[in-house]
Amino acid sequence: MRLLVLGGTVFLSKAVAALAVERGWDVTVAARGVSGEPPPGVHFVPIDRSTPEGVAPLAGESFDAVVDVARVPGHVGVVLDALADNAAHWTFVSTCSVYADNATPGQVAATAPLLEPTDPTSFDGDIELYGRSKVACEKLVLDRLPDRALVIRAGLIIGPGDVGDRFGHWPHRIAKGGEVLAPGGPEEKVQFIDVDDLATWILDAAEAKTSGVHDGIRPPMTRKDFLDQIAAALDVEPEFTWVAQQFLVDHGIAPWSGEESLGLWLPLPEYDGFLTRDTSSAVAAGMNYRPLAETVHRWRAAAAEPPVLKAGISSEKETSVLDAWHARNDD
Ligand SMILES: NC(=O)c1ccc[n+]([C@@H]2O[C@H](COP(=O)([O-])OP(=O)(O)OC[C@H]3O[C@@H](n4cnc5c(N)ncnc54)[C@H](OP(=O)(O)O)[C@@H]3O)[C@@H](O)[C@H]2O)c1
Structure with a gap:
């Protein structure tokens, strides 16, 4: 498998890249390289997604699978323009912060109402816009690759390498x-998910070419x-x-x-x-938890x-x- 991880220098995306290397996959990690080091065994390609020119080092490449963790719609648009036609499968890691209703227990990803998306061309990384920006990012990926895209809305991710410390x-x-x-x-x-359980599911789903939208969080x-x-x-x-x-x-x-x-x-x-999200669709789609x-x-x-x-x-x-x-x- 030829895998591109967009990110790959911190926590979840780094775990995805590291586990893919363990599987013997050919792994490329593309990021600026300012948040941390990519894991050993990957090809690192320096890119900056702030402009279309910044992702030029990836032009002409093709991959069996792409995994992206971006938070800004503009960052998603530039990589889709550069790579969507040459990627057999695309996983976008989103967040449960996309949901409009935090009060009703037992909601499912397929039907839960979402926040209003931000402008899909925006490069605004304001944390206040996080949930709305992720809705816009998801939509860009799903519209561009309707049959090849998997959107995983992660809940609280815990485990080694955690940078938020809400578990520690x-x-x-x-x-x-x-x-x-x-x-x-x-x-x-x-409710939470171990970082390696989520990363493992992302790789399994890429291999199986799973598509659709699921929450990435254990029951x-x-x-x-x-x-x-x-x-x-x-x-x-x-x-x-x-x-x-x-x-x-x-x-x-x-x-x-x-x-x-x-x-x-x-x-x-x-x-x-x-x-209290109902994550049975994620379990049915292959998510396991330790x-x-x-x-x-x-x-x-x-x-x-x-x-x-x-x-x-x-x-x-x-x-x-x-x-x-x-x-x-x-x-
Ligand atoms: N942590 C949680 O509990 C939690 C909960 C729900 C959802 N999520 C979602 O899960 C994912 C977590 O991803 P993560 O752990 O890998 O952390 P992250 O902080 O989302 O990683 C962002 C990656 O993108 C790269 N990047 C940022 N700006 C860039 C730019 N302008 N050009 C190129 N690359 C850029 C960063 O590397 P450089 O800075 O080196 O470029 C880094 O590798 C995210 O999608 C997040 O929204 C997390």
């Missing part, structure tokens, strides 16, 4: 044991299950104290990501649909010691919120 707090914190602040309720759902599990499975993987028996959503907000803990935040926790009912314990061990093996995390709460914050929670219950 949990294995890092639970490994220390003791009383652990757990957000919201134990029966609330969480939901309860937050209690999620935390218990991490604890079991680490062979520790922490005491989880469940602290109500509003109490956390009132005490300065942010949902999802950023400073003093808790990952895999979002305000309900506004986000009742965000971590035990969470494996992801925990692989993440820990790859993380620095101690890990440097962009998200999660400090131990001081956790202690002060737990103290306040117990004081309230003691009243």
